[in-house]
Amino acid sequence: MLRFENLSKRFGGRVLFQGLHYASGAGCVALCDENGSGKSTLLGILAGTIDADDGEIWLGGHSLRAAPLEAKSALAYVPDDCMAYPFQTGRAFLELVASAKKTTLDTRTLDLADRFGLTPHLEKRFEQMSLGTRKKFFLTATALGDPAVIIADEPGNGLDAATRAVLIDLFKTLAKDRAVFFSSHDPALVRACEAKITTFAELGFTV
Numbered sequence: 001m002l003r004f005e006n007l008s009k010r011f012g013g014r015v016l017f018q019g020l021h022y023a024s025g026a027g028c029v030a031l032c033d034e035n036g037s038g039k040s041t042l043l044g045i046l047a048g049t050i051d052a053d054d055g056e057i058w059l060g061g062h063s064l065r066a067a068p069l070e071a072k073s074a075l076a077y078v079p080d081d082c083m084a085y086p087f088q089t090g091r092a093f094l095e096l097v098a099s100a101k102k103t104t105l106d107t108r109t110l111d112l113a114d115r116f117g118l119t120p121h122l123e124k125r126f127e128q129m130s131l132g133t134r135k136k137f138f139l140t141a142t143a144l145g146d147p148a149v150i151i152a153d154e155p156g157n158g159l160d161a162a163t164r165a166v167l168i169d170l171f172k173t174l175a176k177d178r179a180v181f182f183s184s185h186d187p188a189l190v191r192a193c194e195a196k197i198t199t200f201a202e203l204g205f206t207v
Helices: 039-046 068-073 090-100 107-115 131-141 161-174 187-192
Strands: 002-011 014-024 027-031 054-059 075-078 149-153 179-183 196-198
Touching: 002 039, 014 039, 027 039, 027 161, 039 054, 039 149, 039 179, 054 068, 068 075, 075 131, 090 107, 090 131, 107 131, 107 161, 131 161, 161 179, 161 187
Parallel strands: 027 179, 027 196, 075 149, 149 179
Antiparallel strands: 002 014, 002 054
């Protein structure tokens, strides 16, 4: 479901990582490494928001380079800052994602939003939201359509204990038949999600 080969990224003369390779089917995997190691950059590359210098990525069996529309249709991405259009409301964001996934904002998704405590925030604009609220809207959007791959950057940031429990249940449910790949500096969250841990060393990082 998620595969990449020979991924490399450089910034000027600095090699952030090179030669990364990975393949997985359904399950939950957490990328746990030092701050500044390049976790957010790697996840952005996998989601197609940052260009790699070398390498190839497949999402749900589709090449991100050769078939980007098909690959991105198989993906749900939760970035670190979770900022959509500042003037967009939470409901409008979910409706936009639903439209892009060729589906509708259904009761199941609205129920998940309610479990995250988002019902009072549906008509609020993103510029008015806290990081935690924005994060919960992006996490709710993973329920839309049928993504084969879920990529999330520090998904627990900004969440309180109650909504962390909803996140854990969501990831464990998704991981039954989809690939969930997330970064985290929170060992308790990783354990609760029953995630396998990986690091850049295990992905084949060389300099």
